[in-house]
Amino acid sequence: MLRPQHTAHRTFISAAPRWTFRPDPDDVGVGQGWANGFTSDLTVAVPGSWNEQLAEAGLMHHVGPSWYRQVIFVPPTFGSAAFGGSARRVLLRIGAASHHTTAWINGERVGTHQGGFLPFAFDVTDHVTPGTSACVVLRVDPRLDAETIPQGIRAEEYAESVERGAGSEHFPPTRYDFFPYGGIHRPVTLLSVPSLRATHADVRTRLHGPSGAVVEITVEVTEGVTAVKALLSGEDEDSHATEALAVDGRAQLTVELDEARLWSPESPFLYSLTIHALDGEGVTDAYDLRVGIREVTVERDRLLLNGQPIFLQGFGKHEDVPVLGKAFAMPFAVKDMGLLRWIGANSFRTAHYPYADAWLDLADEHGILVIDEVPAVSLNLHKATATTQARHEEALRALIRRDRNHPSVIMWALGNEPGLAGEEDARTEVGRRYWKPLFETARKLDPTRPLTVPSCAQATLDDAALAFCDVISLNRYYGWYTEPGQLDRAADRLRADLEDAYERYGCPIFVSEFGADTMEGLHATFPQLFTEEYQADLIERYLDVIEALDFTCGAHVWNFADFLAPQNFRRVVLNRKGVFNRTRDPKQAAFRLRERWNDAMATPRDIIEKHAPGRGASPTPSPES
Secondary structure, three states, X not given: OOOOOOOOOOEEEEOOOEEEEEEOOOOXXXXXXHHHOOOOOEEEEOOEEHHHHOHHHOOOOOOOOEEEEEEEEOOHHHOHHHHOOOOEEEEEEEOOEEOEEEEEEOOEEEEEEEOOOOOEEEEOHHHOOOOOEEEEEXXXXXXXXXXXXXXXXXXXXXHHOHHHOOOOOOEOOOOOOOOOOOXXXXXXXXXXXXXXXXXXXXXXXXXXXOOEEEEEEEEEEOOOOOEEEXXXXXXXXXXXXXXXXXXXXXXXXXXEEOOOXXXXXXXXXXXXXXXEEEOOOOEEEEEEEEEOOOOEEEEOOEEEEOOEEOOEEEEEOOOOEOOOEOOOOHHHHHHHHHHHHXXXXXXXXXXXXXXXXXXXXXXXXXXXXXXXXOOOEOOOOOOOOHHHHHHHHHHHHHHHHHHOOOOOEEEEEOOEOOOOOOOHHHHOHHHHHHHHHHHHHHHHHOOOOOEEXXXXXXXXXXXXXXXXXXXXXXXXXXXXXXXOOOHHHHHHHXXXXXXXXXXXXOOOEEEEEOOOOEOOOOOOOOOOOEOHHHHHHHHHHHHHHHHOOOOEEEEEEOOOEOEEXXXXXOOEOEEOOOOEOOOOOEOHHHHHHHHHHOOOOOOHHHHHHHHOOOOOOOOOOOOOO
């Protein structure tokens, strides 16, 4: 799905930010006709989670159906007359809503969607009239179960999970350690697009020769488009044009560059790509993209960008800010990008779900490397069904389809921590049968990026997902959940784990999570959990171990910033493993990392040379190659 854009052929409007809101805890709204409109004393901001916004109305822990109503004026310019009489379509696009959404316009149902983190759209051409207002009603239901992605858990199911141990129940109930926000978390827009148009573009780049590159472009189009033209240009460079016929709704185009400017963290150069759809009489649609030319590969124990080894230093993150919850907020995104550069990070992971695409725009511009994750967190394969697996694949397809054109995205994470509660199925043939087709699908959709699944200690190195990974990602919390306060033992266990993982799988090893909860302002002169000193010391001990091993390709501290968690005896309101607090003030660990990571503009090659001299050179082919 192409994002909203203003061109000579396209336009859009954003819905007003304040919507009439009504919770539906007894799920009676459909039967009582709320789709035709409803009244309520409550309003809520969109984008935004309803939980903290309406906590004083008793909705902090409301995890159930809720209704939104907004009257949207459809501009006359959305009609065909404003575009020379060309046929038009009107789309209602929702950037993301958790997790099941049904939409009505003027009382008529226009569609449903399942999935909480990616955009979706309904064609509402037959339901609106340009120059008049339309009443839009949305029912949003955040409830999850064993067959959704992510999976959910009911309160009564905790008693069935002996492996979780006594006292592990969360409120509200979750299978994961972040708050189950409900709401419309990304913008709602109304789009006017040509009937004859491009509907999707897939851009792949590869290096060619000593300094050249090949850009392969696949454009999907609606019926009636006969050809597609593409124009690739860079600053102060010659433009490169190509054209191809559309066959069966698809056009394949190729641009070859003799001298390409490559995208990298030290030089995140972006080309402009303009796509035109044609119908034999002229241009019917135009769409603009930004393209970064780069190549990501794995060779033995190295992760390579443009043929050079890279070492990932950064964080797992969360979309979580005060009051807004999981809604995208550009000021926080700009702040976070600045902090990443300040501290010397070169990467982050979208734990544990796809982030707003604006995050990836910023990463493209700033040269930040991203591991992009499917929202399959803490999978319980014992409860997974064929429907679970099908929805997992659907989420995987949607993620790759949305984000594949971002040069900052260097790896796909197909999930996170399967078997978190120690379920045996995660380590048996059951797990292999679950993961194998998903990895096959991912490689077919995008053979240009490596694949991974961050694995937890409870699943052990027998985690079935690891056998299919190009990079082995391990989440380890020695010194926190086990060996508390014992950093020597924690370091020894970590080193043994990493060495065992490399011996078994022979892939680059990436430590995708490690850290310790920390109350800012709490101090001690000895190793004491929750103090700022302990967090900083634990992080440094882990980095000492990781950086000393030749086969590691990076380490991500958990977490970038504190985030809201379900109520549980392990959490003091928040998961406090952030090196910044929830409002982005630094803890002691942030300054230690900045000093260690040194220059905030260090390149991946500089980082490799610092951690392991000699590894920054281009790899030497093995005798067998």
